Amino acid sequence: MAEKKTYKIAHNRKWCKNCGICVAVCSKHVYEMDSNDRQAIVNPQDCIGCQMCTEHCPDFALIVVEVRDE
């Protein structure tokens, strides 16, 4: 049976400008803007690896890779 794939999100805080685009394009609510209007990763476990956030981040600040444990 196919197991649920898991993904690791690398976020480059130094390049991120907290624009909120990843929050808007992720259908799994992985991201949120926190109370200081800073981007925060809140539900990484729900990531399905669709790459919507990485492809639309204007600042090359996100990388999402599948985690494979053999």
Next chain:
Amino acid sequence: MRSDFLRLERLPDIWCPGCGNGVALRALLEAIEQLGLDPDKVVLVSGIGCSSRAPAYTAFDNVHTLHGRAIPVATGIKLANPKLTVIVITGDGDSSAIGGNHLIHAARRDVDITVVVFNNYNYGMTGGQASPLTPSSSITTTTPSGNLDRPFDLVNLAAGAGATYVARSGIYFTKHLVDHLKKAITHEGFSLVDTIVQCPTYYGRFNKRGDAAQMLVSQKDWLVLKSVAEKKTPEQLAGKVIIGEFVNIGRHGPAAASTMKEQA
């Protein structure tokens, strides 16, 4: 996307939070990667503007020229070394206002370069003035009561001038954009991709288009695939912009030359 295509030491870039230029640049780098081009044989040329900063963040050879003059410089590079893949990154102002003449004549000559217009519908770098692509009625610094002029349709302009590959896409539709960039780059002859990006700082703010994320996601609502648009009435298409491939024909150059020979 290959991170060695970027000059990591130059990041973060100078663009405003949520500016669409970074998304368009990423799509272009993705297209170059997917085509398997030798990075040493790719040259990016730009003029002046926020969009024209893009090549400087890449590891390819690049030339940041004068405002509007990227196309003649790119033409020279291509003539000097036809083996190079020469790509121009330009803004709507850079390509259609000050550089408009270069654009139409490079299309007329069918110069084998690819022009990628990061079209944000205004002059971002200088504070949000109207460009020849600014839609009628839009608010800009120079049209505070709404733009009285009609814009060029860049696709029709390039096609009318003789471009042999013309497409339009938007950065929300990354796969569509990457696919059309790949076709434009591999096309032999003059190719242009009108790439819709957001300028949240000026065009978006002046025209109440919401924040960067809203501007980006709203492309879903006002950009319509050509195949879908063909089934719609003009009323249904009011206020929409059509994306897709509009011209994809053989080169004018050799064809014109052989016709001349036959006539002689």
